Amino acid sequence: MIFTNEEYADIHFCYGFCDGNAEAAVREYRIRRYPNRRLPSAQVFSRTHQNFRNYGLGGNVDHNRNRQNNNNQNRILRAFDNNPRLSSRRAANQLQISKSQILRTLRNNHKHAYHLQPVHHLHPGDPEQRRNKKK
Template identity: 35%
Template sequence: MPRQYTAKEYANMHYIYGEFRGNANAAAALYRERYPNARHPDYRVFIRVHGCYSEGRLPGSGVGGTSSGRIARLDVEEAVLEEIENDPSTSTRTIARRTGIGKSTVHDILKKK
C-alpha cells in the first residue's frame, strides 16, 4: 500500500468492509459517503487491509511481516493452500479476494501443486 493511512482510517476501512461482508466496492462507496472530507481509498485497499488484519499484521507498517508490508512467498503459498484445503471447490478469484493475494499469483501456486 503505497499511501499511508492513519490507524483510525485503516480501522474504519476494515469495519466498513466487514459491514458489507467482503464487498470491497460497496465498502469503498460507503466510506466515501461517511467520510467525504477524507482521502478515498480504492476498493483494493479494503481487501489488503482485511488481509493484513486477518494475518495479524498492521496495514501499511510491515509489523509482523516483511518491511514492505507484503507477506513472504512461503506464507503466500501456505495461505492459498489452506484456502483450498478448507474448500477444494473454491475459485482462484475467491481465494484472491479472501487473502488479498493477486489472482494470477493464486493461479500460479495452484498450477505448481
C-alpha cells in the same frame, strides 16, 4: 498511500459492514460515513482486511520483518565472532544474506569485515638494499 491507524480501522469496519464487498465498502466510506476524507481504492479495503487476518490487530508485516532482521543480525555477528578474518563477500555467500545488509549490521555494531592487506616480509638488511637500488 499510507493511512492513519484510525483510517485503517474505519476502512476495515466499512469492509465488514458491507460483508466483504470492496466496491460497496468504497461507496459506504465515501458517501455515507467519511465524505471529507481522502478515498482509498477498493484494493486498499481488501488488503487491509487480508493483513488483519494474516497478522492480527497489533501486528503487521514489519513485525515479522524485524524478527527476521534480528535473526539475520545474530547470525552475522556470530559468524564474525567465530571467524574475525571473514570477509563481507564470503559471509554473504555463506549466510545467503546481501553484502550490504552484512556491512550495515557490522557498522551498527562497531565491527569491521576482514580486509586482506598484503605486506612484504622485512628482513634486517632490507633498508640498505632499498637505498642501494635507488642510486
